[in-house]
Amino acid sequence: MEIAVVTGGAGFVGSHLVDRLVAEGWRVWVLDNCSTGSWQNLAHHSSEEVVRLPWDVSEPWPLEQLPSRADVVFHLASPASPVHYRRLAVETLMVNSMGTKHALDASLAWGARFVITSTSEAYGDPQITPQPESYWGHVNPVGPRSCYDESKRFAEALTAEYVRSRKLDARILRLFNCYGPRMQHEDGRVVPNFVWQALHGQPLTIYGDGQQTRSFCYVSDEVEAIWRAAVVDGLAGEVINVGNPEERTIRQFAEAVAAVAGVPLTVEWRPLPPDDPTNRCPDISKARTLLQWEPKVSLTEGLKETFKYFQRDV
Ligand SMILES: NC(=O)c1ccc[n+]([C@@H]2O[C@H](COP(=O)([O-])OP(=O)(O)OC[C@H]3O[C@@H](n4cnc5c(N)ncnc54)[C@H](O)[C@@H]3O)[C@@H](O)[C@H]2O)c1
Structure with missing residues (x-):
């Protein structure tokens, strides 16, 4: 039986990845300190399927409590939303470095x-669109988002060096905005914000003029790409964008959310936070070629599933 170790497996993307690994017949060890995730996300798995190890992975690992071998290590642990990484700024720098x-x-x-999940934030506020992996980015090294952006860039550099000088078979995935069930409604990301506000009859909060663009990839599509990146041979050292190339302005996205909710769009306008990227859109040519992957779930379908999940709490 194949064995996976997943850091951050109690989080949003991590728990869906664990579901997939269990469905493929793998045994999974999860290390997570639940600083932004919850063991509740894995409550449907037996302890035979998934071994839960509460641990801060920035500290030396308790190897005696881990399996004696593993086939793949998936490193997802890191706060991912601006609200969380501002609250946990030093912890974010530590988890992505140590x-x-x-x-x-x-x-x-x-x-x-x-396999490491890096981020489109590695491109900072990009000056070209869409962003290919060969683009080096446009990042403020000391701004309020740098604890995340720069520590992910360090994580990429360290991973690339382990491939070069230690011959590790490592793959770097740059995830673009991903959404779906098990996101937290208070984590400040635009999808849970809008869905929660629409469900509660509140105006949707748009920062700036709403003309900044994002692309949204449903979590099952994103997990499919992470799975393929782990099982396809010959990808050592590859950096691959994973996201949905359908670019929308935030204003258009708000309209889509209101349409799925069946409510008229009302907006509360707020000033744009510092260093907020003006555009985000992945060039996924490499993922298409190397992983034979592209997103399948439409925004409407994905939003309906996300609404169903958030409706449980209303
Ligand atoms: N969701 C997205 O849109 C997105 C986009 C780009 C990149 N990513 C990357 O994907 C990964 C997962 O993101 P997510 O959206 O599921 O976030 P999440 O916050 O839901 O999950 C992160 C998990 O890591 C755990 N964690 C954080 N610090 C830890 C530490 N020091 N030790 C052990 N566990 C720790 C948290 O408790 C949580 O369970 C992250 O690496 C993130 O940077 C996500």
């Missing part, structure tokens, strides 16, 4: 493949 080093060292010791 946490990544511990995860890479464990992968080397086990002879395991390594």
